[in-house]
Amino acid sequence: MPNSVSASVSNSDSAHYGPQLGDAEFDFIRHVVGENAGIVLGPNKRQLVQGRLARRLRELGLPSYESYCNYLRDAGPEELVGLINAITTNVTSFFRENHHFEALASYMLPEAMKRNSGSRRVRIWSAGCSTGEEPHCIAMVAGEVLPSSPRYDFKILATDIDSDVVAAATSGIYPLDRMSSVSPERLKRSFQKGSGEHEGCAVAKHDLKSMITFRTLNLLHAWPMKGPFDVIFCRNVMIYFDQPTREKLVNRFSEMLAPGGYLCIGHSESIHAGSAPFKLVGKTIYRRNGGANG
Ligand SMILES: C[S@@+](CC[C@H](N)C(=O)[O-])C[C@H]1O[C@@H](n2cnc3c(N)ncnc32)[C@H](O)[C@@H]1O
Numbered sequence: 001m002p003n004s005v006s007a008s009v010s011n012s013d014s015a016h017y018g019p020q021l022g023d024a025e026f027d028f029i030r031h032v033v034g035e036n037a038g039i040v041l042g043p044n045k046r047q048l049v050q051g052r053l054a055r056r057l058r059e060l061g062l063p064s065y066e067s068y069c070n071y072l073r074d075a076g077p078e079e080l081v082g083l084i085n086a087i088t089t090n091v092t093s094f095f096r097e098n099h100h101f102e103a104l105a106s107y108m109l110p111e112a113m114k115r116n117s118g119s120r121r122v123r124i125w126s127a128g129c130s131t132g133e134e135p136h137c138i139a140m141v142a143g144e145v146l147p148s149s150p151r152y153d154f155k156i157l158a159t160d161i162d163s164d165v166v167a168a169a170t171s172g173i174y175p176l177d178r179m180s181s182v183s184p185e186r187l188k189r190s191f192q193k194g195s196g197e198h199e200g201c202a203v204a205k206h207d208l209k210s211m212i213t214f215r216t217l218n219l220l221h222a223w224p225m226k227g228p229f230d231v232i233f234c235r236n237v238m239i240y241f242d243q244p245t246r247e248k249l250v251n252r253f254s255e256m257l258a259p260g261g262y263l264c265i266g267h268s269e270s271i272h273a274g275s276a277p278f279k280l281v282g283k284t285i286y287r288r289n290g291g292a293n294g
Helices: 023-037 043-060 065-075 077-087 099-115 133-145 163-171 184-190 243-256
Strands: 121-127 153-160 173-175 191-193 201-204 212-216 229-234 257-265 278-282 285-288
Touching: 023 043, 023 065, 023 077, 043 065, 043 077, 065 077, 077 163, 099 121, 099 133, 099 229, 099 257, 099 285, 121 133, 133 153, 133 184, 133 212, 153 163, 163 212, 184 191, 229 243, 243 257
Parallel strands: 121 153, 121 229, 153 212, 229 257
Antiparallel strands: 173 201, 191 201, 257 285, 278 285
């Protein structure tokens, strides 16, 4: 981390109320976030960073971004969590980019069942799961596709760098007004009506929750799991990284996938042909080379 940070304030910010994020503090925060989370904050992200960190300053009772940067430097890894939780973009929704869930039902899960007919082990990773809508959708689809008897050893690993969203995801509780894209049949099968403090919410049923393990994990760090996974969802995450980081990550995903397994990425993301052992087989769906289908 750079050692000294001066309190400079740009003219364009001075019109806003509250502490202003100066050039040096913005550069320092961009550097720390880039180094530790891989998230690239371009020069046009100053207002976004200021807005997202304003609450953190209030929580810590700090009067300025200069004092926050000094605090961050002194607290080290402890405050890194607070910084990253504040900075990440966690936008998500149920059945976002629904074609991935349709593909999951129509061929990804059936192929995985066939490939793993001996072990009956099927594994899916939701990497960058945010508040958990994505892994809960995977679980709903799997509940419809996998036979209940004899049971498959089916598990979803759902990870995110942001410990706040992981905590929210683990609760499995969602306001009903955020669930309009979940069909009434699915809602009824997989959720129950919340009551008391959860009035107006849907609460994931045990069967659904038990398929998912939520963990905090920085995709840039070492991964504790061995794999192989049959499908990896890493959607709308790599968009925040620079190209070398994306390429490295895609190669690491390929090593975690079973031959013939699938990687689903976000609508505005792509994998460069030849940079990893993947073939584009559908809209933002990549199949790892090898396995029964070549
Ligand atoms: C826009 S959300 C995408 C959520 C979901 N995958 C979807 O497509 O709806 C991006 C998520 O990536 C997470 N993220 C960003 N950098 C990360 C990193 N280095 N390691 C793990 N997760 C990261 C953020 O915390 C955020 O929750």
